[in-house]
Amino acid sequence: MPEEVLFKSEQTQSRSEIATLLRRVADNLDSGESITLRAGAEEVTMDPPANPTFEVKAEREGPAGQPGELSVEFELEWDEDASSDDGGSLEIE
Incomplete structure (x- = not known):
């Protein structure tokens, strides 16, 4: 898509x-x-609906074994025409 x-x-x-x-x-x-x-x-x-999908990603971009760019991404996702299902629980410290 x-x-x-x-x-x-x-x-x-x-x-x-x-x-x-x-x-x-x-x-x-x-x-x-x-x-x-x-x-x-x-x-x-x-x-966003009452129960969107919440995705959290920590990434390193760049050549393997060498310093690169680090990122933390927070994303809410949902279908335009339907509510999302409840997922597992996430903890952030």
Whole structure:
């Protein structure tokens, strides 16, 4: 299935700034509100269902055995026309 990018933003920010943005997403999820992503003139609003799939990935990109780029990715997924099933539990420390 082809992927259509609805919104993308990538910029260097402080850990505190990132935490503020993630906290806003968490607060909206907790209260059942939509999530609006905005950067300049670009904007998209999404309304995750009560039980979306939550994917967490830690990755290293680059040549094997050599220093590369590290990343942590947090992703919410759901079908546009159906709610997702409840998955197993994840813990983050």
